[in-house]
Amino acid sequence: MTENSNHPLSILSASEISDAVSILKKSNKEHEHSSFSYISLNEPDKKSLKENSNLEKIVKIVGVDKKSNGFEAEINISKKELLTEKKISNKAGPTYTLSEIFGAIELTMGDENYQKALEKRGIKELSLVQIDPWPGGGFVNKNIKSGNRALRAISFLKDSEKDNAYARPIQGLIAHVDLTEKKVVEIEDHGVVKVPEASARYDKDGQETLRESPKEIAITQPEGVGFSVKDNLISWEGWQLRASIDPIEGLALHQVSLNDRPIFYRAGLSDMVVPYGSSDPMHWWKAVHDGTEYGFGTMTNSLTLGCDCLGEIYYLDAHKLAFDGSVETIENAICIHEEDFGVQWKHNDATQMGYNEVRRSRRLVVSSFATIGNYDYGIFWYLYLDGTIQLEIKLTGVVGISAYHADIHKSGQDFKISPELASPIHQHLFNVRIDWDLDDGENQLYETNVEPLPINNTNPEGTQFQAVSSHLKKESEAQRNIAPEKSRTWKVVNPSKLNKVGLPTAYKILYGNTPTLLSNPNSPPGKRAAFAKYNIWATPFQNEERCGGGRHTVMHSGEGGLEEITAQDRNISECDLVTWLTFGVTHLPRPEDWPVMPVEYCGFHLIPVGFFDQNPTINLPPSCSSKSKSNKQ
Ligand code: CO
Numbered sequence: 298m299t300e301n302s303n304h305p306l307s308i309l310s311a312s313e314i315s316d317a318v319s320i321l322k323k324s325n326k327e328h329e330h331s332s333f334s335y336i337s338l339n340e341p342d343k344k345s346l347k348e349n350s351n352l353e354k355i356v357k358i359v360g361v362d363k364k365s366n367g368f369e370a371e372i373n374i375s376k377k378e379l380l381t382e383k384k385i386s387n388k389a390g391p392t393y394t395l396s397e398i399f400g401a402i403e404l405t406m407g408d409e410n411y412q413k414a415l416e417k418r419g420i421k422e423l424s425l426v427q428i429d430p431w432p433g434g435g436f437v438n439k440n441i442k443s444g445n446r447a448l449r450a451i452s453f454l455k456d457s458e459k460d461n462a463y464a465r466p467i468q469g470l471i472a473h474v475d476l477t478e479k480k481v482v483e484i485e486d487h488g489v490v491k492v493p494e495a496s497a498r499y500d501k502d503g504q505e506t507l508r509e510s511p512k513e514i515a516i517t518q519p520e521g522v523g524f525s526v527k528d529n530l531i532s533w534e535g536w537q538l539r540a541s542i543d544p545i546e547g548l549a550l551h552q553v554s555l556n557d558r559p560i561f562y563r564a565g566l567s568d569m570v571v572p573y574g575s576s577d578p579m580h581w582w583k584a585v586h587d588g589t590e591y592g593f594g595t596m597t598n599s600l601t602l603g604c605d606c607l608g609e610i611y612y613l614d615a616h617k618l619a620f621d622g623s624v625e626t627i628e629n630a631i632c633i634h635e636e637d638f639g640v641q642w643k644h645n646d647a648t649q650m651g652y653n654e655v656r657r658s659r660r661l662v663v664s665s666f667a668t669i670g671n672y673d674y675g676i677f678w679y680l681y682l683d684g685t686i687q688l689e690i691k692l693t694g695v696v697g698i699s700a701y702h703a704d705i706h707k708s709g710q711d712f713k714i715s716p717e718l719a720s721p722i723h724q725h726l727f728n729v730r731i732d733w734d735l736d737d738g739e740n741q742l743y744e745t746n747v748e749p750l751p752i753n754n755t756n757p758e759g760t761q762f763q764a765v766s767s768h769l770k771k772e773s774e775a776q777r778n779i780a781p782e783k784s785r786t787w788k789v790v791n792p793s794k795l796n797k798v799g800l801p802t803a804y805k806i807l808y809g810n811t812p813t814l815l816s817n818p819n820s821p822p823g824k825r826a827a828f829a830k831y832n833i834w835a836t837p838f839q840n841e842e843r844c845g846g847g848r849h850t851v852m853h854s855g856e857g858g859l860e861e862i863t864a865q866d867r868n869i870s871e872c873d874l875v876t877w878l879t880f881g882v883t884h885l886p887r888p889e890d891w892p893v894m895p896v897e898y899c900g901f902h903l904i905p906v907g908f909f910d911q912n913p914t915i916n917l918p919p920s921c922s923s924k925s926k927s928n929k930q
Contacts, residue, residue, distance in 0.1 A: 497892035575721030720886035
C-alpha cells in the first residue's frame with residue numbers, strides 16, 4: 298500500500314527483508330536449516346541521524362539454528378554484506394520461533410503418555426484437541442538440561458473445527474517439551490477432572506439470537522482528512538512522527554515533534570509480562586513475556602476497514618520475517634485516523650447573559666492490534682490539539698481458564714466465571730520505553746508530590762497544601778511507584794529552554810491507578826520481570842538498552858533487565874534521558890469476561906507543563922457544525 302523510501306527510519310520493505318535473508322544464507326549455508334523469529338532495522342540514534350540523514354541501512358536477524366542454538370547476525374543491506382554473526386547463549390535465549398511452537402504441539406500430540414492421559418479422560422479424537430505451548434523458563438522441569446530450550450503445553454478440546462476450544466480445558470494435564478532434544482520429557486497429570494460440556498462460541502453463528510443492529514454511525518470527512526502521510530511520516534495539526542512495527546515491541550513511534558519542537562525520539566513497548574497468581578497446576582507457573590518470548594510485534598493483525606477501524610482511514614503495511622525465511626506482509630498493520638473528542642475547552646460567561654465560547658477537541662489515532670495466543674492487545678497512541686500524548690492499551694480476547702472442580706474455588710485466586718469454568722487471577726504489566734528529546738537537548742527528571750502543610754502560625758487552620766518537587770539525579774533515585782494520595786507525578790524537563798514565565802519547558806507523566814508486580818521479588822517471575830517492580834525507571838540513553846526484561850528472555854533468569862541495566866547507578870541529572878514506564882491491570886476475571894472479554898483499558902498521558910506559554914488551543918476557530926441536528930430544531 299505504501300512505497301518505501303530511503304529514510305533511515307522507514308519501515309523495512311519486503312525486498313529489503315528478502316535481500317537480507319539471502320545475504321545471510323549465502324554467507325553461511327547452515328542457515329538453510331535455521332528458523333527465524335526477528336528482523337529489524339538497527340535504528341540510528343538521534344545524534345547520528347541529526348548529523349547525517351543519509352545513513353546506510355543495517356538490519357539484525359535473530360533465530361535458532363538446526364541444533365537449537367540462538368544466533369544473531371547484522372547485515373548491511375545498502376552494501377549487501379554480512380557484518381557480524383554471533384551465537385546467543387541459550388541461558389538467555391532468543392524469541393521462540395513458530396517452528397519451535399508447532400514442533401512442541403506435534404511432539405506433544407505424538408507422545409504415547411500424552412495420548413494415554415487423553416484416553417483416561419475419554420478423548421479419542423486427536424484432531425479436536427488444541428495444544429497451547431507456553432514458555433518454559435522460570436520453572437524448568439528437572440528433566441530438561443540447563444541450556445536447552447523448552448516449552449510446556451496445556452490442552453483444550455473442541456467439539457468441531459470452528460469451536461472455541463477454551464470452553465473445554467483438559468484439566469491438570471501439562472506436557473514438558475525439550476525443544477533442543479526434540480522430545481517430551483514429562484507428562485504431568487494431576488488426575489482426571491470431567492471435561493466441561495457447555496460450548497462458548499463468540500462468533501455470530503455461535504449465538505442463539507443476535508440483537509437488532511444498532512443504528513448506523515457514519516463518520517465522514519467530506520473535505521478530506523486533516524492529516525497527511527508520506528512513507529511512514531505522519532503530519533497533523535503541527536504534529537510530526539514516524540510509525541513502525543517492531544517484531545518485539547509492536548507499534549513504535551519515532552521522532553515525535555510538535556510545531557518543529559522535538560518531544561521524544563522513540564517510544565515502544567520494551568517488554569510485558571502476564572504473571573498468574575493461582576495455585577492451579579495449569580497456571581501457577583505462567584508468567585509469559587509476550588514481547589521477547591513470543592514476538593508481540595510479529596503477531597500484529599491485518600485490520601479491516603469498517604470493523605477494526607471506523608471512518609476515513611489511512612493504513613500502513615508492515616513486513617515480517619517468517620520462521621522459514623520467507624517474507625510475510627501484514628496488510629493494514631497500522632491504522633491512522635482522526636477522531637472528534639468532545640469539548641476541548643468552554644466557558645459560559647453568566648455575567649454576559651450566557652455568552653458561550655466552546656471549542657471542540659479532536660485527536661489523531663495511530664493504532665495496531667496484536668494477538669498472542671488467547672489474548673488480543675491494542676496499542677493506541679493519541680495525539681491531541683493541546684499537546685497531550687496518550688498511550689492506551691486495549692486488552693481483550695479469551696481469559697486463561699480451568700475446568701471448575703471442588704478444590705479450585707477456595708480462595709481469591711480463582712474465579713468461577715461459568716457453571717463449569719474458573720479463571721485464575723493474573724496481571725498484565727506493560728513497560729514502555731521513552732527515549733526523550735524534549736525541546737532538542739539534555740533532559741532532567743523531577744518527581745512532584747502534593748503534601749499538606751503542618752498547622753502553625755502561617756497555616757493556623759490547617760487548610761494549606763503545597764507541591765514539593767525533587768530532582769532525581771541517579772538511576773537508583775528514579776525507581777519509583779505511583780502514590781495517588783500524594784497526586785505524585787514525574788516531569789521531564791529541558792533546563793536550557795525557558796518559557797514565558799521563566800521556567801524550563803516540560804512534559805508531565807500522568808498515570809491513572811496502576812499496579813506493579815505482585816510476584817515475590819525473589820521468585821523466578823520476580824527476577825525475570827523485575828522491570829514491573831516499579832512504575833518508573835530512568836536511565837541515560839544507550840542504544841542497545843531497549844528491553845526492560847532483557848533482550849533475550851527465553852529460559853533466562855533476569856539477565857539484561859532493568860535491574861542489571863541500572864546496577865551501575867549512573868548519573869541522570871542532566872542527560873539524554875530515557876524513562877521506562879510500567880503500568881497495567883490486575884485482572885480478577887468475572888462472568889462478563891466470558892466467552893470473550895470486553896475491552897479493558899490501561900495506559901498513561903504525557904501532558905505539556907510550561908511547554909507552551911498559554912493554552913495552545915486558544916486560537917482554535919469555533920467549529921459549530923451546521924450538520925448537527927436535535928429534537929429542538
Ligand atoms: Co487478563
